[in-house]
Amino acid sequence: MKDGSLPLLAPMSEVAGRMATQVVAQCLTHTTGGRGKLLGGVPGVAPAHVVVLGAGSVGVNAARVALGMGAQVTVFDVNIARLRCLDGSLQGRFATAMATPHLIAESVTVADAVIGAVLLPGARAPRLVAEATVAAMLPGSVIVDVAVDQGGCVETIHATSHDAPTYLAHGVVHYAVPNMPGAVPRTSTMALTDVTLPYAQELAGGGLTALTRMPELRGGVNVCRGTLTNAAVADALGLAHAPLERVLGT
Amino acid sequence: MKDGSLPLLAPMSEVAGRMATQVVAQCLTHTTGGRGKLLGGVPGVAPAHVVVLGAGSVGVNAARVALGMGAQVTVFDVNIARLRCLDGSLQGRFATAMATPHLIAESVTVADAVIGAVLLPGARAPRLVAEATVAAMLPGSVIVDVAVDQGGCVETIHATSHDAPTYLAHGVVHYAVPNMPGAVPRTSTMALTDVTLPYAQELAGGGLTALTRMPELRGGVNVCRGTLTNAAVADALGLAHAPLERVLGT
Amino acid sequence: MKDGSLPLLAPMSEVAGRMATQVVAQCLTHTTGGRGKLLGGVPGVAPAHVVVLGAGSVGVNAARVALGMGAQVTVFDVNIARLRCLDGSLQGRFATAMATPHLIAESVTVADAVIGAVLLPGARAPRLVAEATVAAMLPGSVIVDVAVDQGGCVETIHATSHDAPTYLAHGVVHYAVPNMPGAVPRTSTMALTDVTLPYAQELAGGGLTALTRMPELRGGVNVCRGTLTNAAVADALGLAHAPLERVLGT
Amino acid sequence: MKDGSLPLLAPMSEVAGRMATQVVAQCLTHTTGGRGKLLGGVPGVAPAHVVVLGAGSVGVNAARVALGMGAQVTVFDVNIARLRCLDGSLQGRFATAMATPHLIAESVTVADAVIGAVLLPGARAPRLVAEATVAAMLPGSVIVDVAVDQGGCVETIHATSHDAPTYLAHGVVHYAVPNMPGAVPRTSTMALTDVTLPYAQELAGGGLTALTRMPELRGGVNVCRGTLTNAAVADALGLAHAPLERVLGT
Amino acid sequence: MKDGSLPLLAPMSEVAGRMATQVVAQCLTHTTGGRGKLLGGVPGVAPAHVVVLGAGSVGVNAARVALGMGAQVTVFDVNIARLRCLDGSLQGRFATAMATPHLIAESVTVADAVIGAVLLPGARAPRLVAEATVAAMLPGSVIVDVAVDQGGCVETIHATSHDAPTYLAHGVVHYAVPNMPGAVPRTSTMALTDVTLPYAQELAGGGLTALTRMPELRGGVNVCRGTLTNAAVADALGLAHAPLERVLGT
């Protein structure tokens, strides 16, 4: 949309964030090469400490599930307003911290797991965790980088697949499957449909009036009333085109 | 102990119960053959429905983690007092139900996952879910049977291993690794040490006085002051023995 | 107000939403013709399932009270952002769902109670529940339609009164008193005063400056400084008028 | 049972306690003659203040629902251990107070509603609220006395019926239907069945062995193996009888 | 900023609000001249009643800590939207009320403590509590006025210091240290750094481009590229100046 928000991505961020914590729990088991630690601990035995990098949709959802499973959680962000909002809804249940390189390195080094959840729309994810920091992490600790689609926010990350989802680097379990929501297609498809259905209904019912009532659809039109309206397509094919607005007469 | 409680088993029940829900979350993914459903759902998409059979230590811990992850939970037990206790601490957040065969079958048939958590001390687990009920479950739904050590409480269950933890039967993912806490040895060992340490300290520091201060240790003594005291061992070897009490002079 | 919000209606929506769930609880008793079910159930007996149509002010308040009383709740809306917001504040305690005709019918058919809470400012409420769906509901189930003022969102609804608040249709108890807040005048009057008092104070203290400081008052002025300013009134009476802005000299 | 507990009454206390608060909410409306106050208030308007007399099963369930609906709650009991237990599970959400005549009168006089929840097994309920205190209550305030079966704990109470459930005395709405769970028969029957079913199953399956495995059943036996065993019945009819234990040979 | 928000003040409001409740707890002890009342009470003994004047950042933080410590809390504001927001996140846990002189006086007179938390940006704090109301308060009750920097919102308040933080007036303990965050410099410094660091980084890294990327910095520039740009300074010194925009060429 013109305001920069990406409504179709929001549900996928929610799915990925919630899944990220489930994956951390699984990767921490001995079977997967992890530290052999139960995410939530038990009475008398400390829970795992999870560091979440980013307090956007992915990070907030990851943090909520981690808290629900009994983990100890620290959430980093550079945006103090976002941390304030989180703190307001879950006060006293987890720590928030300013995402400075120094504080991140200090926290990550003693964490059992790190969830990379920094996604900048249309930009490369910032590299928040240096290789030296990863090397200083505890053996068998876990990194799940949800930002791998955009290059990842951990220096040692590279994309994996649902078939071979993890690898070890510096003794740390790395998980970086680009399309995490693909593992729960039933939930992901319904979540996407919830946000796309209104557009489909408008198009099916209204034809061109859909372009008036939902102007964000215009970016997807190539041909209208027999006239090519997409400048990029016209250029690529060496054809003439007319702006969509003129064709619509609006 | 003489009152029938098993203090050394309690922490293992806690570990297994909390792990059971993590395993459910993982088995519900497409990758593992599950329904491809996110345990906690997302806004606008319903969460998974988890049925927990048994409101003892395993069941309560499994249910709490499931709630923490956002699942919809129903807990069954024949002991109404246990359900009342659970309801008191978590009122309005999940349904409790009497464990009658009819109600269990009705719930299991529409559930996304079932956690078998009925452990009777020293007895075979009751068969609460018949094969016909499993056959009627949704394709890709999940059964995690923590009671497999004692025969399991689901008719189609048989033990698996950490290497090949699941199998499909009637299209339902079955997970039944007997020693679930073995997957998180760091947590399990610490939890066991918490309850065994007081005995070890008493033995190390006090010698025979430990048997006076912690009489529950006596069941583990075979030889005392050079005299065989264990009747079963004496019988097996055709040796004479004296009761421990007489040897101790108490 | 010019942004379409109706600040004076908000407190009435809160009152009506909270009352709606109280009414559901009462209508579910045998005495009122209902299913004879306790809204919150008791340990070992499932609570009632309440479907709330709409996640605006009425719906959110109805849902919170239902949760507080121990009911199982599903909230429908077409606006995914509103469901996301609700889910954030009450995660894991109730299900949210997209308001498609299919999903609504499926849920309503097995629900113990439905609360119609869809109010579109200045428009007829959409008909979300068809008569066939009502006919398929359980005998003694309950419909409370807060939207009856605007035509109601259930096909079988018609307005009732505080004296005879309910009627049966298809065996389902219908409650549709148009002015629900009228039953709690002490609370409703104070709630209205909270939002109207600032206007009254401004008018009492400032005279015409009130129209400058609170421009939303201008819509209510008919005569100013001896000049008729309301076009509609002038037209109806065949009189001349001057725009309020000109009379005020602003 | 021999320990004085009444397992079959517990679920009825839960039903009555939870219903009591629903009834309070309804009686506070103008329609029923109440103060016209919404139990939970709305933002900017104070909620009703509910005084619960007794922190047993009835009182605790009434208090939890009242909190869930947003009321301000004070719970009285003479048993400080019970108040401590309540405070532990709901700390900071309502006030507990020692049930002295002075403190009760002080609280009741300014309350919007009082729930009488003091039930002593097999004894008359203590008169905790004197007529003078009722006369000092606010006009339109509400008294729901769950203890009416045992004489009630309010001096002005007398039993009413589901058909005419309330009456006014000193301007205060009194509700005292003896069999409150009768209004929700579906829930009450299931709750009773949950606790009676184990006995029925034992009797159906085992015959006389049921009397050995569940000795609490013996108090209900009148004739066994053709011999009259109930002393009271024998006395009333002038017949001989033999003790059940002798007939059973145990 | 141009929208009137003061981002650098927000963390100081949070610190002061949270500290205010700690100070109330301490001032209520006998040692400090207070009523000798424990803020949270204990089971069977009522907690203290704290009135918070203002539901802005200071008031919300003060109220949350008071609730967390078990106090009974009433929050006043003239802005119903703010009360609605608070009620949404903490429903049923404290009372909200409209800040009319009558209701405030009524509440303050019976309160154990009052927290003045009304801060209007750049204006004198409104006098919400008259001296007569203070004189009517209970002996040993407590007033903590966070708004003392701006004149205070209680008529009897005057600034004190960390060395002699309290004084008695009308038997009421008054606390009004202007710079409350100064008592917790470690927390306050870090909180300020969190919000100032992004500006410092931009200035250090980017020089003049910082003025483009963070236009709110422009108000602090006096000289740019050798030219005086601050009109007020120029006037004071009788020098010429050029507008910053022209010097920057933007």
Place this chain on the structure above:
Amino acid sequence: MKDGSLPLLAPMSEVAGRMATQVVAQCLTHTTGGRGKLLGGVPGVAPAHVVVLGAGSVGVNAARVALGMGAQVTVFDVNIARLRCLDGSLQGRFATAMATPHLIAESVTVADAVIGAVLLPGARAPRLVAEATVAAMLPGSVIVDVAVDQGGCVETIHATSHDAPTYLAHGVVHYAVPNMPGAVPRTSTMALTDVTLPYAQELAGGGLTALTRMPELRGGVNVCRGTLTNAAVADALGLAHAPLERVLGT
């Protein structure tokens, strides 16, 4: 009482535990010589870490208030059942740990505050924190030792008074006022009265029958029906005595 419980001490433990955390908050301020840290932190700045030694009544109450104020909390005990109970009611909100010397030293060294809450009835409190550990604590950190009445559980502790409540040792603020509830006499007196009143009422109303109905009173009787019944008093004065039971004829 004969079962070793001390019903009159329980409310004082509750008062002392809740006060302990208030005292920690105050001692952490710069004014009192502390680290200048706000107990609950603010968004973006970590809260203080409080270690509570002991999960009995004092410790549990201290921990709950600390959580309510937003601190990070770890509770130590040797009794795993007590930790399990705490974890059940507050799961996922704080860490519990086994009270081994090694783990305590490790935690205390990095904590901002320690609350000594180990009270053994009639015995000296165990020394859980050695002087070397205190010396290793952060400068300005805080120790509040509620167990000082029984010798304290920290090696460097000695009793202080309400007038001069703290002293510095190894740069750590020590607070150890023996009679902490004395600072809140209004609350403490009411709490004590709640538990002593039933005895007083029985004595006032029933005379000697009180000794039958409340046998725990017998330990306090010296003379009955003109006969000396207290053996210790008789011995001390060289007088004859008769056992109370014989005098009462029971």
